Amino acid sequence: MTAAPARASRMATLGAVLPMPLFVLQPVLRRIARRITREHAEVFARLGPHTQTGFVIDPVDFPFALFLRPEPQAPDFRAVRRAHLPAHEARISGSFLTLLRLIDADVDGDALFFSRDLVISGNTEAVVSLRNALDDVEGSIAADVAEMFGPLGRIALRKLRQAAHASPPTEG
């Protein structure tokens, strides 16, 4: 692993040891949800009834999880404490870099499931719908989010991609 990916990898897991006030993150996450909603309206048609489903997306090496209820008019996307998860129907867990590669359209979700790098529980139909909906988004959601933060966002994504490729999910 070269120095830059190693640094990014450490950053990705830094959250596991640092306490982080979630209120700092919430406006950013709301902004991301609004952006995705505005630019990728086609996602909601594929979700069908699961626009009303609550998903917990759990980067296991972070000190918090994410909650998503993908309602087209009022998407709810926020950071949550694992000890106080809101009511939800489905949960998707994996390392942050694994989840990043997934929304970066860089890795196959089924392959991550086969290798046990991705764990799903709860409503499987909701998870499959969300996976298929996000996979139909042209380009990369990760790149779209990075773009929101300008040059710094693009640099951060590049470093994280390098880190993800330097420590890929379990294979073989």
Add this chain to the structure above:
Amino acid sequence: MTVAELICPAGTPASLRTAVDAGADAVYCGFQNATNARNFPGLNFSPDELAASVRYAHEQGTKVLLALNTYPPDGKFDLWKEAADLGARLGIDAYIVADVGVAEYIRQNHPGIRLHLSVQAAASSPEAIRYYVREFAVKRVVLPRILTIPEIREIKSEIPCEIETFIFGNHGLMVEGRCSLTNYATGLSTNMDGVCSPAAEVHYVRDDQENLSTRLGEFTIDRFGAGEKAGYPTICKGRYTTAQRQGGYYAFEEPISLNLARLLPDLIDAGVNAFKIEGRQRSRAYVREVVSSFRYAVDQIRAGNKPDLADLVALTEGQKETQGAFRTKKWR
């Protein structure tokens, strides 16, 4: 040497464009209903999406094959007729069908569009294939994954149509089109509802030792130890107890994927006209990697070179691969 077209899966418009860009000669896809055998949540094409996708594919010289490969239940045949008519209006290049009624409807109403016989028809003898050719003007048969290469060569010499074989992906060996295991467990039919192991009936349960149990309906069909590679939640890939063996046993088939990359020259030599990659339920990342790998391999073989084949094992079910019956009937 046959042309050996590369027939690639597309579960969404983005996957279709990915397959086209990666070098597919043709993509196969379906509508968002029971008319195709991958009727999964969030998957497949609306009419508008298929119209735009056909345009995109044709601009790049890629054909679009419409899967209408399920069996209409009594009283619901109109759904298949409407899908066939819609496909014709949108300019698809061929239908993939299994049911004789659907085949006959297309033969009568859309005779200018090619008919391919789906693997779901399970036609594995020259007699069966010649029947479909004679009665419905079928131009190509997709062979079940139960034949050796010498058997494929022999069939080819006895039939007046093209042959397509699977080369990568799911290694489902139940008698396709006649498997009722999902129906038994869930009440939904793979063959009539288009869904094998419906996601709404699948539940994964992980215990505190990280063992993962897979349940379909009320049945536990497999249990993976911590770190053990997993497979799809299908009954034919489940592990069961039998009187003859100790412990759980893969009574039908293991979680494993077909990979015939190293047999491509033999398949071409046997007269196979088209290679099919399974996986409409898979992601763009899968489509990009698998299609580009096989595009390279086929092009190298056709140029008389021996391709350096990409390692695709990370994309395989259970992260294991097999050449199955294509190599020998005794693959297990």
